[in-house]
Amino acid sequence: MLKIKFPLTAIAFSLVSLCSFAQNAPTKIYKPDGYSIETIETPKDVRFHITGLDSAKDGTVYVATRFGDVWRYTNEQWFKFAEGLHEPTGLLIDDDGSVLVAQKPELTRLTDTNNDGISDSYEYVAGDWEFHDNYHEFTFGPVKDDKGNLYGTLNLSHGNPNAFSLGAMGSAGGYRGFAFQVNQAGEFIPYAWGLRSPAGIGASPQGEVFFTDNQGDWVPTSKMHLLQKDKFYGHPVSLIEIEGHTKKSISALPLETLAAMSEKPVVWIPHVEVANSPGNPEWDTTAGKFGPFSGQIFIGDQTQSNIFRVLLDKVNGVYQGAVINFMNNFQSGNIRVNFDKHGQLWVGQTARGWGAKGGKPFGLQKVVWDGSNPFELLDIKLTKKGFKLKFTEKLDVDSVIATHFNAQEWNYHYSSNYGSPKHNQKRLKISQVNLSQDGYEVDIELPLTADKVVQIDFTNIKDINDRQVSVGSVYYTLNQLIQ
Template sequence: MNKITKALGLSLLLSSAVSVYAQQPPKHTYKPDGYSIVTIETPEDVRFHATGLDSTSTGEVYVATRFGDVWKLAGDKWSKFAEGLHEPTGLLVDDDGSIVVAQKPEFTRLRDTDNDGQADEYSMLAGDWDFHDNYHEFTFGPVKDKAGNYYGTLNLSHGDPDAFSLGAMGSSGGYRGFAFKVNKDGEFSPYAWGLRSPAGLGSSPEGELFYTDNQGDWVPTSTFHLLQEGKFYGHPVSLAQRPGYSKESITNTAVEVFDKIREKPVALIPHLEVANSPGNPAWDTTKGQFGPFAGQIFIGDQTQSNIFRVLLDKVNGVYQGAVINFMNGFQSGNIRNEFDIKGQLWVGQTARGWGAAGGKPFGLQKVVWDGTTPFELHNIKLTKTGFTLTFTDKVDVNSVSLDSFSAQQWNYHYSGNYGSPKMNLEAVKPSKVSLSADKLTVTIDMPLTADKLVQIDFPGLKDINGRNVGVEKVYYTLNQLRK
């Protein structure tokens, strides 16, 4: 028997720590034209905190709940597939039909060997990290790459008196604050380090790994990262497990040194304006079943009960990009996203511990599209002199003027403090705007400065049918200028 099969214990204490910059997110509700939220009825009298979510090629949906169960939805009928797990926060339907669950002490493979609809085999896929019975030591994942390797991320602890900490979060060893890899033969290896609270892990259709991290100490605002082997992502305490470092040397190292060696986020996620506690990235692989955003990345936020998009841009061979709100008004905290075979975006929800704007403690919803084309920003790309903004519908030429656009930029202070206010905030004045011949793309010329987060507002834009643009601001992480 492995170390957690049918585990009875469950850590119930959850964090009450919040950023000193935290406020209530906006109360207004916004849904793009053509999109609606469908609430899924969950099993009666079950605390259905949906923290793991995946679907099959035939449309069944599997959900792991924070209280240790795995449920299967086939059509409109729920059945319990597994139970007794230790606070799972991720789930993967594997290629062979088995279910791999990320719970605090291990990755566990669940199999129904007698085909009675319930898992009767619980086997450990990986568990080479340490779990110190700290409530905040979550295990996220799993995801797979094209070669069949599994990946996960390990949360740092909070309030552990034995942990090495340089801020709010700490590590008692055992690869806390690491991403890890498990190959097809079950061999575990550390993959990357410097992670804080990496609640969202995803693999792109091309097999590249990305993750989100939550704002806090050494993470001045939430982030979206390309996850690469052997890289350091900013939180210093995990370096104590790397060759050449010790707790003493780390403690005596200047912040500027860590700043120089850390990986920059692909996209910064402005606190409050977009997200407080982002979950996993989900790629729209529906080929148009979900509307005009095919290939783009959708992420839910646990605190704000919203979903936002990530718009990737490759500049000088390196990813950077933008974030933009998509829709809000969900019933609870959005922590897990998954596109199903029908082109619907399923959203697993929990408000446990941190609360959520939606008000309900847990639930499951999905976003569906009825075929109506919304008027939204579709994409943004950096040019040598500014940006191009492409829209989902044709823009009214009479609404395209300098008065329709404004911009500002800032950066954040990287340190062991819990979050950062906007630093060096300043207005940036666009100098020229023009509309393409097909009326879908606006080109903006404006001063550009590297290492800034650029906010561009376009509230004056209308489409050719007189509709105002839905979401009127986008946030572009300008790590480097185009050469």
């Protein structure tokens, strides 16, 4: 058994400029009051690119690395739990304490049967998809719903000459670009299709499954969806495995037809402004141990080295909502996040294969809260005339005026192009602003149009302690208006 002991090292945020790996331009540092980042030292001389992360009931943290190992971290010590896996990119601790790992060719259950701290059982769970030895054919997951079914997602290939492609990415068959279910009987079920590079999948406390997809061909900007059976999510090449479709018929489908077939995302994630390569959705189930954001979704981004929040809204019985930045200036690319039993947000990191604003190639950090109240936007909900914005602290009455809010809208163009600029972008006039009696909520009235992203800026708002928010822009995906 490999046993390594390290001290837990805390690294405080420094308000200095961070250089962008792409443009070498300064990046604004943002974080809520009361939150800080602690860095965990990883095993020496180990390429510790974390691509899977979960924490056990006793607080032990398990990670999978991209080079095929599984490690556990307990009492400030690292122990190697398993090795020899094929580029795993997801990890789940099951109810019985076994570890489920998504590696490229299969879903595997790791079990320590003799209680010596090392897995001695590598059990096949599922692998009914095809793996064509293409570097981009990742397998993400698994997560479990409230009925005990497992879910994962299968990346499309890139640069495979045998693949059917209508853009940058392709499928050589075998359910590439699909989400899958493994039911309680162990049956593999192709569940949904049209996915591109769905690097993050997560299950809500209610057992609903959501996934993120990365910007690229047929994905105008990164996004998050609710996963639903037999639905199509936009990338057409996986239709080759759906009855009634051929390469010729898929290639002939009009753009408007494909767009109408596609499920709308719960949220669009503006490119660069919020994320380039989002990872798994993680729900704050800490019951206040992590601060005022209980019940909200946190997602890390591999390129921007940041974490953002998703604020769900249910309109006419259907999810839509908003995204807002939470913290940045992490040391590497944030691809996996997980809350432990203490209310700490662990962040698994890698920059291998893609650049990241954080300068280190890999690592492990966690976000901790000191108990003090931040001043930030807490939530946003659609109203019939605009939006209701709720803050974490009472607002200064004098700062709540219409000129301290700005709004604009746009949409994205769905096509085979790699990403999309903002289309039909225009400013929106805010006609009225009203502060609630308790001082925490602001109703703003402005013209609303369905199928737009609405950005609302509120940087000049202050709380009763004369503080300004660290993040002053929220992006609401307005799929539909209140009926």
